[in-house]
Amino acid sequence: MFQYILKRLLLMIPTLLxxxxxxxxxxxxxxxxxxxxxMSQLRGRGAGGEAGMVASDVRGTRDLSPERVAEIKALYGFDKPAHQRFWQMLKSFARFDLGQSFYQRKGVWDLIKEKMPVSASLGLWTFFISYFIAVPLGVAKAVRAGSRFDFVTTLLVLVGYAIPGFVLGVALLVVFGGQLQWFPLRGLTSSNWAQLSWGARIVDYLWHITLPVIAMVLGSFAVTAMLTKNAFLEEIRKQYVLTARAKGLDERRVLWRHVFRNALIPIITGFPAAFIGAFFTGSLLIETLFSLDGLGLLSYESVIRRDYPVVLGTLFFFTLIGLVTKLISDLSYVLVDPRVKFD
Structure with a gap:
């Protein structure tokens, strides 16, 4: 086991590189x-984005002399060859220094910590609903396989899965946010959230988060429910279940004592990665639609603005998180099923 973990950790280095x-x-x-x-903004062509926020750092007029161009390149670090900038970036990342944003005057770590609560709110609610509602539903569907309940719930789950989250979000906003006005149209909290009591803050937060979570949850909900059902059906048909029933064991005990533990192996092994990933999940379309300033929107805006420190810093961080959670998921196989041997 130690050799396997060490090998996987060492393989993370070339993957990141x-x-x-x-x-x-x-x-x-x-x-x-x-x-x-x-350069475009200083020439007066109106370059968009946040480039104007750093225009005051460059002294001069619209007449861009070679010295002025060199000053601009030095401001962003482009006065050095590409290989030197790449090596300097790797040395900074090795110290977990993700650098500074070109436009927002903040460190990349600060931006991640600032945006993460919004994405974590969406991710955690989606995670808990997907697991703690979809898994019991999948078990019920497996036990009643072929019944009207199984047919109706499968139809509803697959229809919900077929609808893109962004389209569903638009429909929810139009109906429940616009026409009925039951839920707010934007934001994670109200503008007067700081003045509310703790109870009112919780209610206000849940009021704002309801529609985005519904729009996000259907896809993962359907996958988890159907995966649970299929895993249960596969286990129910195995010989040890027939043997347990032949011995006269109660059906409930057969299902929850024997089948449940084996059927949930593919579900539980993905649990650590899904839980950790929930803190860093960013949905660009949902965050944009509901005006939620999270990690998804940060990544998109960074690419559009060519904010390279944020692009590369977040890529390094999220890739590292993904590799670690994948390792944890693989190791969880051993904890759930001791028969698994990595050698």
Whole structure:
């Protein structure tokens, strides 16, 4: 086990290097970088984005002399060759220093911590609903396989899965936010949230989070429910279940004492990764639709603005989180099923 863990940890290094190298190389050929945006704005062509926030750092007029261009490149660190910038980035990432945003005057770590509560709110609610409602539903469907209950619930689950979350979100906003006005149209809390009591804050938060969570949960809900049902059906048909029934064991005991533990192996092994990933899940479309300033929106805006420190810093962080959670998921197989041996 120790050798397997050590091997997986060592393999994370070339994986991270590969992801960062490919992304960094692509960035070098993408037009409209921060230097071009700043030069365009100083020439008066109205470059969009947040480039104007750092315009005051460059002294001069619209007449861009070679010295002025060199000053702009030095401001963003583009006065050095690409290989030197790449090596400097790797050394910073090795110290878990993700750098500073070009436009927001904040460190990448600060931006992640600032945006994470919004994405964590969506991710955790989606996670808990998917597991603690979809799993019992999947068990009930497996026990009643072929019945009217199984047919109706399968139809509803698959229809919900077929509807994109963004389309469902638009429909929820139009009906419940616009026409009926039962829920707010934007934000995670009300503007006067700080003045509310703790009880009123909880109610206000749940009031705002309801529609985004409903829009996000249907896809993962359907997958978890159907996976649970299929896993249960596979276990129910095995020989040990027939033997337990032949011995006269109660059906409830057969299902929950024997079948349940074996059927949930594929569900439980994905539990750690899903739980950890819930804190960093960012849904760009849902966050944009409901005006939620989370990690998904941060990643999208960083790409559009060519905010390379944020793009590469968040990529490094999320890739590392993904690799670690994948390792935890693989190790959980041993905890759930001792028969699994990695050697």
């Amino acid at each position: 590969g992801v960062l190298t490919v992304t960094f190389a692509i960035i070098q050929f993408v037009p409209g970088g921060p230097v071009e945006q700043m």
